[in-house]
Amino acid sequence: MTEPFSGEHSDPSDRSPAGPLYVPVRPGHSGCAARLFRTPLGDRTAVGFTSVQRLTDTLGPDQAWIRLAVPALRAVTVPLGITALTVDPRFSAPAPAPVEPGTSVTAVRIA
Numbered sequence: 001m002t003e004p005f006s007g008e009h010s011d012p013s014d015r016s017p018a019g020p021l022y023v024p025v026r027p028g029h030s031g032c033a034a035r036l037f038r039t040p041l042g043d044r045t046a047v048g049f050t051s052v053q054r055l056t057d058t059l060g061p062d063q064a065w066i067r068l069a070v071p072a073l074r075a076v077t078v079p080l081g082i083t084a085l086t087v088d089p090r091f092s093a094p095a096p097a098p099v100e101p102g103t104s105v106t107a108v109r110i111a
Helices: 052-059 070-080
Strands: 002-004 021-028 031-034 036-038 044-048 065-068 084-087
Touching: 021 044, 021 052, 021 070, 031 070, 044 070, 065 070, 070 084
Parallel strands: 044 084
Antiparallel strands: 002 084, 021 031, 021 065, 036 044
C-alpha cells in the first residue's frame, strides 16, 4: 500500500498504521539512515513494516531496522522530496550480484 504524505493526517479514514513502523536502515558515518526504495513506476518511497516478521520475510534476516512513528518518518523523508510511504511491501528485487574485478561488461543496446 502506498500512501501520499500530506501534512498532518487527522482524517479518521486514513489508512496509516496505528503504531510505529519497523523501518529498514543502513549504517552511516553518524549512525543510521532510513533506506529509501522505488515503486514499480520508479518513484522514490519511504518504506515501513508493521512487524519484524514482515520486514525479514521481504528484506532478509540481516536487514537492520529501527522503530519510527509515521510522523517521524515523514520528518526524515519529506525534506528529501519523498512524498510516498509504502507499508508492508510484499516484493523486492534481489540485490545486484557483485561484479568480479577484471570482468568485462558488454553493453547491450535495446531498440
